[in-house]
Amino acid sequence: MRMFLTPFWMKMVYPGKHNPDDHIVFKVHPQMTKYDVQQYLEKLYDVPVMRVRVKSVFNDLKPRKLEKKMVLAPHVDRIKAEPERYEKIAYVHLAPGHTFKFPDIFAEKTPSDTLTKLADQAKKLASAGEDKDYEKVKEHIGTTKPSKTLQKIDKTNRIPSWFLG
Incomplete structure:
Protein backbone atom coordinates (compact mmCIF):
# COMPACT_ATOMS: atom_id res chain seq x y z
CA MET A 1 0.00 0.00 0.00
CA ARG A 2 1.37 3.38 -0.95
CA MET A 3 0.43 6.46 1.06
CA PHE A 4 1.05 10.03 -0.01
CA LEU A 5 1.22 12.63 2.73
CA THR A 6 0.97 16.33 2.14
CA PRO A 7 3.47 18.63 3.86
CA PHE A 8 0.83 19.55 6.44
CA TRP A 9 1.53 19.42 10.16
CA MET A 10 -0.56 19.67 13.31
CA LYS A 11 0.58 20.49 16.83
CA MET A 12 -1.64 19.91 19.85
CA VAL A 13 -1.95 22.92 22.16
CA TYR A 14 -3.08 23.01 25.79
CA PRO A 15 -6.72 24.16 25.66
CA GLY A 16 -7.00 25.53 29.20
CA LYS A 17 -8.50 24.28 32.45
CA HIS A 18 -12.16 24.88 31.66
CA ASN A 19 -12.27 23.28 28.21
CA PRO A 20 -14.61 20.26 27.85
CA ASP A 21 -13.04 16.82 27.38
CA ASP A 22 -14.48 16.42 23.88
CA HIS A 23 -12.75 19.56 22.54
CA ILE A 24 -9.13 19.58 21.31
CA VAL A 25 -7.09 22.58 20.11
CA PHE A 26 -4.42 22.29 17.42
CA LYS A 27 -2.00 24.71 15.82
CA VAL A 28 -2.06 23.70 12.15
CA HIS A 29 -0.29 24.44 8.88
CA PRO A 30 -1.50 27.80 7.46
CA GLN A 31 -2.80 26.23 4.24
CA MET A 32 -4.97 23.61 5.95
CA THR A 33 -8.73 23.95 5.74
CA LYS A 34 -11.22 22.54 8.21
CA TYR A 35 -11.83 19.62 5.84
CA ASP A 36 -8.10 18.88 5.72
CA VAL A 37 -7.94 18.85 9.53
CA GLN A 38 -10.93 16.54 9.77
CA GLN A 39 -9.60 14.09 7.18
CA TYR A 40 -6.10 14.23 8.70
CA LEU A 41 -7.44 13.12 12.09
CA GLU A 42 -9.97 10.58 10.80
CA LYS A 43 -7.85 8.83 8.18
CA LEU A 44 -4.40 8.90 9.79
CA TYR A 45 -5.25 8.55 13.48
CA ASP A 46 -8.78 7.02 13.41
CA VAL A 47 -10.15 9.83 15.57
CA PRO A 48 -13.88 10.38 14.99
CA VAL A 49 -14.50 14.11 14.48
CA MET A 50 -17.89 15.79 14.69
CA ARG A 51 -16.97 19.38 13.83
CA VAL A 52 -13.89 21.51 13.12
CA ARG A 53 -13.55 25.29 13.35
CA VAL A 54 -10.45 27.00 11.96
CA LYS A 55 -9.28 30.48 12.91
CA SER A 56 -6.35 32.56 11.60
CA VAL A 57 -4.42 34.37 14.31
CA PHE A 58 -2.24 37.40 13.59
CA ASN A 59 1.26 37.52 15.11
CA ASP A 60 2.38 41.08 15.68
CA LEU A 61 6.06 40.79 14.90
CA LYS A 62 8.41 43.62 13.98
CA PRO A 63 7.02 46.15 11.48
CA ARG A 64 7.34 45.27 7.84
CA LYS A 65 9.83 47.21 5.77
CA LEU A 66 7.76 48.78 3.03
CA GLU A 67 9.05 50.81 0.14
CA LYS A 68 8.14 54.50 0.13
CA LYS A 69 6.02 54.04 -2.98
CA MET A 70 3.85 51.53 -1.16
CA VAL A 71 3.47 53.71 1.92
CA LEU A 72 2.26 56.61 -0.20
CA ALA A 73 -0.21 54.40 -2.08
CA PRO A 74 -3.89 55.32 -1.56
CA HIS A 75 -4.90 51.82 -0.42
CA VAL A 76 -2.23 50.82 2.08
CA ASP A 77 -4.68 48.59 3.94
CA ARG A 78 -4.96 46.36 0.86
CA ILE A 79 -1.31 45.30 1.03
CA LYS A 80 -1.21 41.58 1.75
CA ALA A 81 0.54 40.57 4.94
CA GLU A 82 3.41 38.12 4.93
CA PRO A 83 2.24 34.53 5.43
CA GLU A 84 4.57 33.99 8.42
CA ARG A 85 2.63 36.57 10.37
CA TYR A 86 -0.39 34.30 10.60
CA GLU A 87 -0.95 31.11 12.55
CA LYS A 88 -3.95 28.90 12.11
CA ILE A 89 -5.73 27.39 15.11
CA ALA A 90 -8.11 24.44 14.70
CA TYR A 91 -10.78 23.75 17.31
CA VAL A 92 -11.84 20.10 17.01
CA HIS A 93 -15.07 18.78 18.53
CA LEU A 94 -14.93 15.00 18.89
CA ALA A 95 -17.82 12.68 18.05
CA PRO A 96 -20.27 11.84 20.87
CA GLY A 97 -18.92 9.30 23.32
CA HIS A 98 -15.26 10.14 22.65
CA THR A 99 -13.17 12.23 25.02
CA PHE A 100 -9.56 13.31 25.28
CA LYS A 101 -7.79 14.55 28.39
CA PHE A 102 -4.62 16.56 27.85
CA PRO A 103 -1.79 14.69 29.64
CA ASP A 104 -0.29 16.27 32.74
CA ILE A 105 3.36 15.32 32.31
CA PHE A 106 4.56 17.38 35.28
CA ALA A 107 2.09 16.00 37.84
CA GLU A 108 4.77 14.25 39.88
CA LYS A 109 7.30 17.09 39.93
CA THR A 110 6.67 20.49 41.41
Whole structure:
Protein backbone atom coordinates (compact mmCIF):
# COMPACT_ATOMS: atom_id res chain seq x y z
CA MET A 1 0.00 0.00 0.00
CA ARG A 2 1.37 3.38 -0.95
CA MET A 3 0.43 6.46 1.06
CA PHE A 4 1.05 10.03 -0.01
CA LEU A 5 1.22 12.63 2.73
CA THR A 6 0.97 16.33 2.14
CA PRO A 7 3.47 18.63 3.86
CA PHE A 8 0.83 19.55 6.44
CA TRP A 9 1.53 19.42 10.16
CA MET A 10 -0.56 19.67 13.31
CA LYS A 11 0.58 20.49 16.83
CA MET A 12 -1.64 19.91 19.85
CA VAL A 13 -1.95 22.92 22.16
CA TYR A 14 -3.08 23.01 25.79
CA PRO A 15 -6.72 24.16 25.66
CA GLY A 16 -7.00 25.53 29.20
CA LYS A 17 -8.50 24.28 32.45
CA HIS A 18 -12.16 24.88 31.66
CA ASN A 19 -12.27 23.28 28.21
CA PRO A 20 -14.61 20.26 27.85
CA ASP A 21 -13.04 16.82 27.38
CA ASP A 22 -14.48 16.42 23.88
CA HIS A 23 -12.75 19.56 22.54
CA ILE A 24 -9.13 19.58 21.31
CA VAL A 25 -7.09 22.58 20.11
CA PHE A 26 -4.42 22.29 17.42
CA LYS A 27 -2.00 24.71 15.82
CA VAL A 28 -2.06 23.70 12.15
CA HIS A 29 -0.29 24.44 8.88
CA PRO A 30 -1.50 27.80 7.46
CA GLN A 31 -2.80 26.23 4.24
CA MET A 32 -4.97 23.61 5.95
CA THR A 33 -8.73 23.95 5.74
CA LYS A 34 -11.22 22.54 8.21
CA TYR A 35 -11.83 19.62 5.84
CA ASP A 36 -8.10 18.88 5.72
CA VAL A 37 -7.94 18.85 9.53
CA GLN A 38 -10.93 16.54 9.77
CA GLN A 39 -9.60 14.09 7.18
CA TYR A 40 -6.10 14.23 8.70
CA LEU A 41 -7.44 13.12 12.09
CA GLU A 42 -9.97 10.58 10.80
CA LYS A 43 -7.85 8.83 8.18
CA LEU A 44 -4.40 8.90 9.79
CA TYR A 45 -5.25 8.55 13.48
CA ASP A 46 -8.78 7.02 13.41
CA VAL A 47 -10.15 9.83 15.57
CA PRO A 48 -13.88 10.38 14.99
CA VAL A 49 -14.50 14.11 14.48
CA MET A 50 -17.89 15.79 14.69
CA ARG A 51 -16.97 19.38 13.83
CA VAL A 52 -13.89 21.51 13.12
CA ARG A 53 -13.55 25.29 13.35
CA VAL A 54 -10.45 27.00 11.96
CA LYS A 55 -9.28 30.48 12.91
CA SER A 56 -6.35 32.56 11.60
CA VAL A 57 -4.42 34.37 14.31
CA PHE A 58 -2.24 37.40 13.59
CA ASN A 59 1.26 37.52 15.11
CA ASP A 60 2.38 41.08 15.68
CA LEU A 61 6.06 40.79 14.90
CA LYS A 62 8.41 43.62 13.98
CA PRO A 63 7.02 46.15 11.48
CA ARG A 64 7.34 45.27 7.84
CA LYS A 65 9.83 47.21 5.77
CA LEU A 66 7.76 48.78 3.03
CA GLU A 67 9.05 50.81 0.14
CA LYS A 68 8.14 54.50 0.13
CA LYS A 69 6.02 54.04 -2.98
CA MET A 70 3.85 51.53 -1.16
CA VAL A 71 3.47 53.71 1.92
CA LEU A 72 2.26 56.61 -0.20
CA ALA A 73 -0.21 54.40 -2.08
CA PRO A 74 -3.89 55.32 -1.56
CA HIS A 75 -4.90 51.82 -0.42
CA VAL A 76 -2.23 50.82 2.08
CA ASP A 77 -4.68 48.59 3.94
CA ARG A 78 -4.96 46.36 0.86
CA ILE A 79 -1.31 45.30 1.03
CA LYS A 80 -1.21 41.58 1.75
CA ALA A 81 0.54 40.57 4.94
CA GLU A 82 3.41 38.12 4.93
CA PRO A 83 2.24 34.53 5.43
CA GLU A 84 4.57 33.99 8.42
CA ARG A 85 2.63 36.57 10.37
CA TYR A 86 -0.39 34.30 10.60
CA GLU A 87 -0.95 31.11 12.55
CA LYS A 88 -3.95 28.90 12.11
CA ILE A 89 -5.73 27.39 15.11
CA ALA A 90 -8.11 24.44 14.70
CA TYR A 91 -10.78 23.75 17.31
CA VAL A 92 -11.84 20.10 17.01
CA HIS A 93 -15.07 18.78 18.53
CA LEU A 94 -14.93 15.00 18.89
CA ALA A 95 -17.82 12.68 18.05
CA PRO A 96 -20.27 11.84 20.87
CA GLY A 97 -18.92 9.30 23.32
CA HIS A 98 -15.26 10.14 22.65
CA THR A 99 -13.17 12.23 25.02
CA PHE A 100 -9.56 13.31 25.28
CA LYS A 101 -7.79 14.55 28.39
CA PHE A 102 -4.62 16.56 27.85
CA PRO A 103 -1.79 14.69 29.64
CA ASP A 104 -0.29 16.27 32.74
CA ILE A 105 3.36 15.32 32.31
CA PHE A 106 4.56 17.38 35.28
CA ALA A 107 2.09 16.00 37.84
CA GLU A 108 4.77 14.25 39.88
CA LYS A 109 7.30 17.09 39.93
CA THR A 110 6.67 20.49 41.41
CA PRO A 111 9.19 23.32 41.68
CA SER A 112 8.85 23.34 45.46
CA ASP A 113 10.06 19.71 45.69
CA THR A 114 13.22 20.55 43.79
CA LEU A 115 13.83 23.67 45.86
CA THR A 116 13.42 21.82 49.15
CA LYS A 117 15.90 19.15 48.01
CA LEU A 118 18.45 21.83 47.11
CA ALA A 119 17.93 23.61 50.44
CA ASP A 120 18.45 20.35 52.35
CA GLN A 121 21.67 19.68 50.45
CA ALA A 122 22.93 23.20 51.21
CA LYS A 123 22.24 22.71 54.94
CA LYS A 124 24.10 19.39 54.93
CA LEU A 125 27.12 20.99 53.26
CA ALA A 126 27.14 23.91 55.69
CA SER A 127 26.86 21.66 58.74
CA ALA A 128 29.58 19.28 57.48
CA GLY A 129 32.09 22.13 57.17
CA GLU A 130 32.84 21.37 53.53
CA ASP A 131 32.37 25.01 52.59
CA LYS A 132 35.79 26.22 53.81
CA ASP A 133 36.57 27.99 50.53
CA TYR A 134 33.65 30.33 51.12
CA GLU A 135 35.09 31.32 54.50
CA LYS A 136 38.49 32.09 52.92
CA VAL A 137 36.85 34.31 50.32
CA LYS A 138 34.83 36.05 53.01
CA GLU A 139 38.01 36.83 54.99
CA HIS A 140 39.79 38.05 51.86
CA ILE A 141 37.00 40.50 51.03
CA GLY A 142 37.48 42.33 54.32
CA THR A 143 41.26 42.79 53.80
CA THR A 144 41.27 44.17 50.25
CA LYS A 145 41.93 47.85 49.58
CA PRO A 146 39.61 50.04 47.54
CA SER A 147 40.57 50.60 43.90
CA LYS A 148 42.63 53.61 42.80
CA THR A 149 39.71 55.24 41.01
CA LEU A 150 37.71 55.20 44.23
CA GLN A 151 40.64 56.81 46.11
CA LYS A 152 40.72 59.69 43.59
CA ILE A 153 37.08 60.58 44.17
CA ASP A 154 36.55 64.17 45.17
CA LYS A 155 35.15 63.93 48.71
CA THR A 156 32.97 67.06 48.45
CA ASN A 157 31.18 66.42 45.16
CA ARG A 158 31.52 62.61 45.04
CA ILE A 159 32.60 62.80 41.37
CA PRO A 160 35.69 60.80 40.29
CA SER A 161 38.70 62.87 39.26
CA TRP A 162 39.03 61.03 35.95
CA PHE A 163 35.52 62.20 35.06
CA LEU A 164 36.35 65.87 35.68
CA GLY A 165 39.36 65.70 33.35
